[in-house]
Amino acid sequence: MTTQPIRTLSGKNIDEIELQQILSGELSAEDLRISAETLRMQAEAAEKAGYRQVAQNLRRAAELTGISNRELFEIYDQLRPGRASYEQLLALAQRLETTHRAPLTAAFVRHGAEVYHRCGITRKAE
Amino acid sequence: MKSKRFEKLAERPVNQETFINSWPETGLTTDDSPDDPRPSLTLENGTVMEMDGVAREDFDLIDHFIAEYALDRKTAAEAMAKDSVEIARMLVDIQVSRATVLQWTRGCTAAKIVDIIRQMNVLEMMMGLTKMRARKTPANQAHVTNRKEHPALLAADAAEAALRGFHEIETTVGVTRYAPFNALAILVGSQTGRAGVLTQCAVEEATNLRLGFKGLTSYSETLSVYGTQRTFIDGDDTPWSKAFLQAAYASRGVKTRFTSGTGAAALMGHSEGKSMLYLEARALLVTRGAGSQGSQNGSISCIALPESLPGGVRMVLAENLIAAMLGLELASGNDALASHSEMRKTAKLMLQFIPGTDFITSGYGAIPRYDNMFGGGNFDVSELDDWYVLQRDMQVDGGITPVKEKQVLAMRDRAARAIQAVFKALEFPPITDAEVLAAVSAFDSRDMPDRDRVADIEAAQRLLGGPLSVVDVIQALEKTGFAEIAANIFEMQRQRAIGDYLQPAAVFDENFKVLSALTDANNYQGPGTGYRLEGKRWTQLQDLPAAWEPRSYLKSLAGSGTKKEWLTEKNPTTAGSGPEVVIAVSPAFGTVIHRSIGGLNLREVLVSLMEGIRQEQVKVRLVRIYHTADCAFIGHAGAGLSGSKVAVGIQSKGTAVIHQKDLAPLENLELFPQAPNLNLDTYRLIGKNAARYALGKPVIPVAVKIDSTARLRLIVQTTLLQYHENQLVDPRRAPVELILRGKEQSL
Numbered sequence: 001m002t003t004q005p006i007r008t009l010s011g012k013n014i015d016e017i018e019l020q021q022i023l024s025g026e027l028s029a030e031d032l033r034i035s036a037e038t039l040r041m042q043a044e045a046a047e048k049a050g051y052r053q054v055a056q057n058l059r060r061a062a063e064l065t066g067i068s069n070r071e072l073f074e075i076y077d078q079l080r081p082g083r084a085s086y087e088q089l090l091a092l093a094q095r096l097e098t099t100h101r102a103p104l105t106a107a108f109v110r111h112g113a114e115v116y117h118r119c120g121i122t123r124k125a126e
Numbered sequence: 127m128k129s130k131r132f133e134k135l136a137e138r139p140v141n142q143e144t145f146i147n148s149w150p151e152t153g154l155t156t157d158d159s160p161d162d163p164r165p166s167l168t169l170e171n172g173t174v175m176e177m178d179g180v181a182r183e184d185f186d187l188i189d190h191f192i193a194e195y196a197l198d199r200k201t202a203a204e205a206m207a208k209d210s211v212e213i214a215r216m217l218v219d220i221q222v223s224r225a226t227v228l229q230w231t232r233g234c235t236a237a238k239i240v241d242i243i244r245q246m247n248v249l250e251m252m253m254g255l256t257k258m259r260a261r262k263t264p265a266n267q268a269h270v271t272n273r274k275e276h277p278a279l280l281a282a283d284a285a286e287a288a289l290r291g292f293h294e295i296e297t298t299v300g301v302t303r304y305a306p307f308n309a310l311a312i313l314v315g316s317q318t319g320r321a322g323v324l325t326q327c328a329v330e331e332a333t334n335l336r337l338g339f340k341g342l343t344s345y346s347e348t349l350s351v352y353g354t355q356r357t358f359i360d361g362d363d364t365p366w367s368k369a370f371l372q373a374a375y376a377s378r379g380v381k382t383r384f385t386s387g388t389g390a391a392a393l394m395g396h397s398e399g400k401s402m403l404y405l406e407a408r409a410l411l412v413t414r415g416a417g418s419q420g421s422q423n424g425s426i427s428c429i430a431l432p433e434s435l436p437g438g439v440r441m442v443l444a445e446n447l448i449a450a451m452l453g454l455e456l457a458s459g460n461d462a463l464a465s466h467s468e469m470r471k472t473a474k475l476m477l478q479f480i481p482g483t484d485f486i487t488s489g490y491g492a493i494p495r496y497d498n499m500f501g502g503g504n505f506d507v508s509e510l511d512d513w514y515v516l517q518r519d520m521q522v523d524g525g526i527t528p529v530k531e532k533q534v535l536a537m538r539d540r541a542a543r544a545i546q547a548v549f550k551a552l553e554f555p556p557i558t559d560a561e562v563l564a565a566v567s568a569f570d571s572r573d574m575p576d577r578d579r580v581a582d583i584e585a586a587q588r589l590l591g592g593p594l595s596v597v598d599v600i601q602a603l604e605k606t607g608f609a610e611i612a613a614n615i616f617e618m619q620r621q622r623a624i625g626d627y628l629q630p631a632a633v634f635d636e637n638f639k640v641l642s643a644l645t646d647a648n649n650y651q652g653p654g655t656g657y658r659l660e661g662k663r664w665t666q667l668q669d670l671p672a673a674w675e676p677r678s679y680l681k682s683l684a685g686s687g688t689k690k691e692w693l694t695e696k697n698p699t700t701a702g703s704g705p706e707v708v709i710a711v712s713p714a715f716g717t718v719i720h721r722s723i724g725g726l727n728l729r730e731v732l733v734s735l736m737e738g739i740r741q742e743q744v745k746v747r748l749v750r751i752y753h754t755a756d757c758a759f760i761g762h763a764g765a766g767l768s769g770s771k772v773a774v775g776i777q778s779k780g781t782a783v784i785h786q787k788d789l790a791p792l793e794n795l796e797l798f799p800q801a802p803n804l805n806l807d808t809y810r811l812i813g814k815n816a817a818r819y820a821l822g823k824p825v826i827p828v829a830v831k832i833d834s835t836a837r838l839r840l841i842v843q844t845t846l847l848q849y850h851e852n853q854l855v856d857p858r859r860a861p862v863e864l865i866l867r868g869k870e871q872s873l
Contacts, residue, residue, distance in 0.1 A: 057417025
């Protein structure tokens with residue numbers, strides 16, 4: 001579906017990756033991760049086919065490729081009910097925006113923070 | 127007074143179930159609670175100010191999420207103004223494409239969606255589902271688990287499930303800490319059975335995510351969403367946390383779908399007085415708003431709750447249809463035990479089976495029920511042949527492929543040996559040859575040796591927490607002679623980096639070609655369009671393990687019959703005289719057919735008839751009729767030759783008649799149409815009665831056993847025997863006299 005080569009997160013051309021490189025230890029699991037660029041390309045394809053929300057999810061996913069597993073867990077946990085205060089959620093959004101260059105996810109979290117606040121599911125002050 | 131019929135009915139399996147009246151205040155109502163809102167929407171400058179009767183300032187978490195992310199605010203005003211009946215008709219109308227319907231539904235609120243669905247009956251919903259399903263090619267998903275969490279058995283079962291054509295296989299655990307091993311075992315097993323099968327291990331989110339990140343699983347459908355805020359909170363999540371989690375999975379190339387279902391909120395006591403379907407519509411809008419490509423719904427584990435209510439099964443179909451009309455991939459339930467009654471269970475299945483969904487069941491037990499750790503499951507291995515027959519009967523693709531025992535054994539052996547090799551290479555607790563052997567032929571985990579569970583759990587945690595990943599698995603397989611499995615798992619990883627299978631309704635075929643809503647979009651618009659079960663796939667689904675070739679039927683019978691000629695033909699016969707009984711046999715009797723349909727040796731049948739006749743001191747004459755193969759006409763022709771005017775007519779399949787010359791051909795003295803129920807004693811009595819008719823003595827008709835299943839079991843064989851009988855009919859050939867060779871008493 002695409003003309004450009006698909007590159008993995010570590011920049012390898014997907015068409016040039018071979019089993020042999022895995023066996024020789026030349027490539028690791030990290031070299032087989034999907035890249036932000038590829039996820040955005042998939043988002044375009046989804047959007048074009050009429051799946052607007054699927055596309056948005058893939059764009060947010062693209063922003064998360066650079067975030068470590070551990071930090072993803074932490075962010076997920078903060079978004080669960082009653083875990084973070086309104087201010088902490090806003091700070092999280094800020095961090096996503098500036099440190100992780102994840103503006104879509106940041107906006108999503110910011111909107112969530114407003115709603116959590118209004119609906120009373122932010123962490124209560126100690 | 128008590129009715130014996132009511133007493134019997136009360137014992138029927140269906141009466142083990144609970145049936146109640148609706149009680150809307152508690153959420154125990156299908157789709158029409160008085161508290162369900164009427165559809166409404168107020169937009170101001172693109173902002174939702176009011177939705178389904180709730181003002182923006184009163185929105186809960188879910189309202190906010192739907193208003194912001196799920197509703198297409200550009201088309202909403204028009205969609206909401208459209209008559210619900212008209213949209214319902216579009217769902218049924220083959221002239222209206224799926225894409226057109228999606229344009230209308232994307233602007234609908236939850237109440238509007240329910241209002242559309244309320245206009246439809248079950249048949250119309252099935253039509254809707256056939257058209258609105260995202261992927262053109264239907265598929266199915268399997269459960270592979272076992273009580274011992276035995277890795278060799280898991281691998282073997284996953285291989286078999288893959289061979290049987292399941293596109294997704296999910297496992298789960300009894301003990302959470304086993305999860306990494308279970309995920310590993312079904313990964314190796316599935317890629318042994320068929321390349322490109324997607325796998326998941328259903329455990330709590332943190333572990334699940336780690337398994338996905340390690341490359342041990344390729345999809346996740348554990349993301350539950352609900353229709354009320356309090357249910358969400360009880361589930362310790364929000365639409366935002368679930369949406370984020372999903373994006374996290376996608377960021378590692380893992381496919382996800384959300385899970386919801388009618389009854390969940392009522393079960394948890396948080397229905398807020400709303401109907402089940404309305405709340406499910408909200409959950410599905412959250413699903414779409416979060417950008418999930420799909421949904422597993424259809425009440426799932428709550429199935430018995432909607433089924434207790436009037437219209438409950440209709441509603442479960444309705445929720446499936448809602449998922450599809452929101453453009454979501456649909457794994458349509460049928461996974462949790464839906465009834466004690468086989469009739470009810472199957473009837474419910476048909477609502478998804480006939481229209482076809484992206485996954486007809488969201489978990490078919492590819493293991494015995496005993497081993498199903500997803501709460502027992504609805505269908506399991508013991509019902510596979512029933513499933514195959516239903517597919518073949520209706521020419522419907524239910525997503526499961528018939529296979530032969532030999533293939534299954536080979537594949538199970540390969541998978542069990544592969545996981546054994548992986549365990550050895552990665553220094554996990556060894557899997558012995560005895561365990562491999564047991565796994566190949568096992569029925570369930572009771573056939574498996576016990577393992578050291580402490581050591582397994584310890585090693586499984588090492589896999590989860592340590593540096594080992596799918597790459598080490600690939601290397602281990604390659605080095606130990608399982609190159610093809612290594613290659614398949616490697617390709618799964620490569621596909622994760624490509625991400626085509628993150629698109630809606632994506633599965634892989636056996637060549638890693640992605641079939642999704644983008645590459646294999648459902649284009650159903652009536653006859654001649656959409657998915658058609660034909661060609662190679664139809665041939666495959668016809669090939670039941672139990673199906674046989676009718677052309678070789680006679681050959682299969684010949685093996686069990688007498689080879690030596692035992693009936694010799696003499697000259698054309700003439701009419702006899704005096705008290706005799708003629709036995710008139712059909713053209714194939716004792717020539718090409720030597721056994722009755724009931725399995726009796728025809729020579730013994732003949733001798734029994736003769737013995738019965740001679741008991742009454744009456745002579746017997748044997749003749750063969752060539753001009754007809756019809757039992758009545760054979761008997762009548764024999765009677766015409768008989769000195770007493772009485773004859774027994776008999777066909778190769780064993781059907782017999784006692785006839786008399788003066789009767790019309792289709793009349794008779796006694797008829798024995800159910801040949802399978804006749805034994806040698808019956809034939810002896812038939813002979814005896816014929817002789818007594820010949821002598822003019824009083825006769826008590828022969829009593830025969832009545833077996834109402836005989837026709838069901840043997841109509842095919844009857845047809846084939848009649849065919850071979852007819853092949854030997856010669857209309858111009860006169861009856862011939864026969865001699866029975868060999869001693870009668872030697873039998």
